[in-house]
Amino acid sequence: MTPVVSVVMSVYNGGPFLTEAIGSILSQSYADFEFIIIDDGSTDDSANIIASQRDRRLRVIRHAENAGLAARLNEGVAVASGRYVARMDADDISLPDRLARQVGFMQAHPHVGACGTWVEVAGEGVRQRWEYPLSHDAIHARLLFDCAMAHPTVMFDRARLHKARLSYDSSYPCAQDYDLWCRAVQELSLANIPEVLLVRRLHACQIGRRDANAQQRWAGTVRRRQLERLGIRPTDEQSALHEAISTWSWPRTESFVQASEAWLCLLRQANRTHAAYPEPEFSTVVGERWKAICQSMHQSLGRRFWSSPLSSVLDLGWTENLRGRAWRGLALLGL
Amino acid sequence: MSTRPTISVVVCTHNRAALLRQALDSLAGQTLDRTRYEVVVVNNGSTDETPTVVRAFQVTEHQCSLRLVDEPTLGLGHARNTGWKAARGEYVAFMDDDAKADSTWLEHALQLFEKSRPAPVAVGGQIRPWYVSPKPAWYKDEYEVRSWGCQARPLSAGESFSGSNMIFAKQVLQEFGGFDVNVGMRGKRISMGEETVLFNRISESLRDRAILLYDPELIVYHAVSRRNMTARYHLSRWFVAGQVACRLDAPASFRERLSRLRAGVTAIRSLMGAALEQRKLFPNHRSWMVEQLGPVALETGRLLAGMGLHLSVRRPELTADLHPSGSTAGQWSFR
Secondary structure (H helix, E strand, C coil): CCCCEEEEEEECCCHHHHHHHHHHHHCCCCCCEEEEEEEECCCCCHHHHHHCCCCCCEEEEEECCCCCHHHHHHHHHHHCCCCEEEEEECCCEECCCHHHHHHHHHHHCCCEEEEEEEEEEEECCEEEEECCCCCHHHHHHHCCCCCCCCHHHCEEEHHHHHHCCCCCCCCCCCCHHHHHHHHHCCCCEEEEEEEEEEEEECCCCCHHHHCHHHHHHHHHHHHHHHHHCCCCCCCHHHHHHHHHHHCCCCCCCHHHHHHHHHHHHHHHHHHHHHCCCCCCHHHHHHHHHHHHHHHHHCCCCCHHHHCCHHHCCCCCCHHHHHHHHHHHHHHHCCC | CCCCCCEEEEEEECCCHHHHHHHHHHHHCCCCCHHHEEEEEEECCCCCCHHHHHHHHHHHCCCCEEEEEECCCCCHHHHHHHHHHHCCCCEEEEEECCEEECCCHHHHHHHHHHHCCCCCCEEEEEEEEEECCCCCCCCCHHHCCECCCCCCEECCCCCCCCCCCEEEEHHHHHHHCCCCCCCCCECCECCCCHHHHHHHHHHHHHHHHCCEEEEEEEEEEEEECCCCCCHHHHHHHHHHHHHHHHHHCCCCCHHHHHHHHHHHHHHHHHHHHHHHHCHHHCCCHHHHHHHHHHHHHHHHHHHHHHCCCCCCCECCCCCCCCCCCCEECCCCCCC
């Protein structure tokens, strides 16, 4: 009997968190799965930890050399036999109902090719909820700025992925998921489940931390490609601006606000011409960045925010919309 | 004068002799060739030394074509109508008596009319503060800047130019009969909206051909004195804006009027609640009042006007502590 789900996890020196990560999959409320663990040439005690696990659903593949996440995930997907493939990372914790909820979602929405979930990020004194956009179009639009799906939470339909000839590009040492979803969004329907089903651990020896610069650089490569879809070949200055806006790390200066307003307007204009991203989701995503930039400069959203065409598409709830109406009313009278 | 000017600047004034001289100086110092423009000062029932100031200017700046026209009926709408009717130019620019124009204002406006295709019916730009009294620490440039962003573009529905920085093709003024004399500033009573009514009529009738071209390079500086930099003044302006908004969009039926009143009460309560919630974000209560109670004041003005109550608010006198040229905010900032 082939299982419904294949959970694929690549391990490279998973060390202290590995036991808990494996345990969180083996104790899932949904039991019909195989768990493919690929040891990507670990040099710590990962091999022993994996070997000490006793569960008939485990399939362990060991490699002496390190080939990188993208290559190992492709390998895992190739040997998987389940209808759905679920991703997992060696330092994360899947909440007990994760597989049950995702399988239920995929079965209820058969047109969906891949679905992710929200995550909670915990560790080193931080506890945050990261919410991701839900609909395909919202995910598509967000991909202009960043990866709109949490990689370890993703579950995809293996046959659909295969049919669309989609796999990880192993030339990407990081941001390979971002690259994949940017290609996948053209072929598959993507979605996120609005529920926290995985806990991401923040710790010092993570790839995200260890190699933050490389991560940034490779994600930047994908972002440039996303800009090209809008017919934009950014100058160095524009690239730097777009990176700052995409990574939420900008200087609190009026000149940045001005430059980013011009840039965001340009993006919207380009999308009007090229129709590369779905509307109104694209304008909403752009508007949300504009809101964040204005908020970081100022206590509350005032004239600067509301008098920009970027804010006109946003729905910020009853009270804020009223406030927007008041500010626009004032501006309309030339005040 | 033998040659006809291409562009006429209409400056309507009511008892502002002290500031008028500077307004006229800024117009005499334009980069545009002096034979291509004229200045028409409309004296709207001034009882101070306004005529003397204008006559003195005519003597010292005799190369600049300047005419003084009287309009005894109080009201900015009346004065502006008299002004454009007296104008000989193909285009008519409007600037207030408490403002001064950037030196390239007219040259740039003319270029926009001559080079932009399809031809705009009106062009306009930004208003920036010109502090004639020292600016208190809590006061932000943002309270005075009127801008539709840092990019040149045609305005969309719901946006309009400030009355102190707008340039029309005279033909359009003729076609639409100029400004509404029933709304707007009258003598010392604060009001606004006469140009908004005109813009609305233009865009309703010409639809796609009603191009109002905004260009941030068109800059007019507006005098801000000690008396304008109070929370009380700002709130009264918000309040009056609400009254005008109600008049511009008058409810048709009794039923509609009733439902608007009900919506107005809810709006005021919810805006007030939100304002109180955000009080602690503001280090200074005055900036909190301007930014957070402003929308409340606007909705209150709208509500009272909807009930038939029109309270009039007097404009504050520009005080005598003007230092000669003041300081202008070139790059305006949030703080």
